[in-house]
Amino acid sequence: MRGLVIKNTGSIYLVQTDDGRQVECKIKGSFRLKGIKSTNPVVIGDNVLIDDNAGVAYITDIEQRRNYMIRRSTNLSKQSHILAANLDLLMMVITVNYPRTTTIFIDRCLATAEAYNIPALLVFNKTDRYSDDDVEYMKALMTLYQSINYQCLKICALTGEGLDRLRSVLQGKITLLSGHSGVGKSTIINRLLPDANLKTAEISEYHLKGMHTTTFSEMLPLPDGGYVIDTPGIKGFGTIEMSGAEVSHYFPEIFRFASKCRFADCTHTNEPDCAVLEAVKQHYISESRYHSYLNILEDKETGKYRAAF
Numbered sequence: 031m032r033g034l035v036i037k038n039t040g041s042i043y044l045v046q047t048d049d050g051r052q053v054e055c056k057i058k059g060s061f062r063l064k065g066i067k068s069t070n071p072v073v074i075g076d077n078v079l080i081d082d083n084a085g086v087a088y089i090t091d092i093e094q095r096r097n098y099m100i101r102r103s104t105n106l107s108k109q110s111h112i113l114a115a116n117l118d119l120l121m122m123v124i125t126v127n128y129p130r131t132t133t134i135f136i137d138r139c140l141a142t143a144e145a146y147n148i149p150a151l152l153v154f155n156k157t158d159r160y161s162d163d164d165v166e167y168m169k170a171l172m173t174l175y176q177s178i179n180y181q182c183l184k185i186c187a188l189t190g191e192g193l194d195r196l197r198s199v200l201q202g203k204i205t206l207l208s209g210h211s212g213v214g215k216s217t218i219i220n221r222l223l224p225d226a227n228l229k230t231a232e233i234s235e236y237h238l239k240g241m242h243t244t245t246f247s248e249m250l251p252l253p254d255g256g257y258v259i260d261t262p263g264i265k266g267f268g269t270i271e272m273s274g275a276e277v278s279h280y281f282p283e284i285f286r287f288a289s290k291c292r293f294a295d296c297t298h299t300n301e302p303d304c305a306v307l308e309a310v311k312q313h314y315i316s317e318s319r320y321h322s323y324l325n326i327l328e329d330k331e332t333g334k335y336r337a338a339f
Contacts, residue, residue: 035076035089036249036257043072043089045080055080055087068110073098074247074259075115075204097146099206114206114247114259120150121200121258123209123218126168128159131210133171137281137322139208140180144280148206151199154184155214157191174316178283187217197222202255211262219260223250277326278306283315284323299324 033053037044043055057072072078077093098115120143124131136152143150152175154168172182183199185192200222207215247261278284278298288298290305298306309315 031080031082032093033078033080034249035072035074035078037246038070038072038074038248039246043078045078045087045089047080053080053082053087055082055089057089068100068112070112073112073115074249074261075117075206077116097148099142099146099148099208101142113208113261114249116204117148117206117259118203118256119200119205120148121205121207122150122152123207123213123215124152124154124171125156125210125213126154126160126171127164128156129210129212131213133318134322134325135210136175137319138326141277141280141322141326144282145276150180151205152180152182153196153218154182155187155218157184157186158189174318178319185218187214187221190221193218193221197252197254200252200256200258204249204257204259206259207261215260219250219258222252222258277323281319281323283309283319287315297327299327 031047031049033045033047035043036046036052041056043057045053045055047053055078072089072092075098076095078089079091079093081088081090095115097117099113099117099120100110101113102110120139122136122139124136140150152172154172157165157168160168168184172184176182181199183192183196185196187193196218207219209215247259249257249259251257275295275297278288284298284306287305287309288296291298291301292303293301296304296306298304301307306315306320310317310320
């Protein structure tokens with residue numbers, strides 16, 4: 031029997047079958063040994079085959095994924111953690127304050143989305159809380175990412191500002207919500223899906239960082255078609271499954287200038303006649319994006335990863 035994984039609580043997977051039923055499934059221990067080097071061999075959005083003839087339903091196989099969103103696992107005994115699979119859109123929820131989302135975090139997520147051909151949407155939330163300086167910084171970030179052809183929206187989940195536009199963008203798509211704890215993902219979902227009743231929490235006013243309210247991943251149907259995938263908030267985003275030579279390919283503006291470098295294997299760090307370095311100097315490539323590129327390169331060279339705080 032075939033179905034779609036719509037919820038993962040750690041040990042139990044809720045599968046919506048092709049005939050409309052929802053079946054709680056487990057995976058057998060041997061399933062974990064099929065060369066899947068991940069903390070979670072089955073993920074939200076997977077199309078799977080299940081066997082429920084023995085009284086207990088088991089997932090027996092995963093269909094090929096067309097894409098997935100992956101990050102370095104915080105569990106050092108594993109290599110990776112896949113957030114979700116078979117996505118139409120990555121929606122990054124960003125706050126320039128309360129808490130602050132760093133450009134390094136944004137760019138790591140975007141580079142991974144580029145690597146797996148997942149379109150990205152940047153949603154700037156909590157516009158009601160920003161000072162004049164915060165608003166100017168938000169406008170500057172939106173201008174930067176729009177210049178690289180990333181779609182940006184500004185919303186206020188509490189007041190409803192911008193939500194009609196967001197609904198139209200999400201309609202008919204399978205969308206993964208990503209962002210730090212405290213940026214308002216659960217509040218946005220409660221606005222889009224009034225019956226969801228997801229728990230929300232205030233951020234720490236002392237540290238200006240969010241507190242986790244979502245503890246498991248779940249795919250939620252939108253009223254006008256499509257799904258949003260709610261996942262626990264994450265502090266840092268470690269890139270994985272990309273070599274140092276590939277990193278520049280996932281920064282569109284760097285990749286565009288790289289073809290003009292003198293050396294085909296230019297790393298865009300200290301080589302002579304590097305078109306990328308010249309573009310940074312001339313402000314055709316932003317310093318923040320170039321810094322994020324170098325930050326990911328450092329991961330690849332040292333094998334280490336530090337959270338973007």
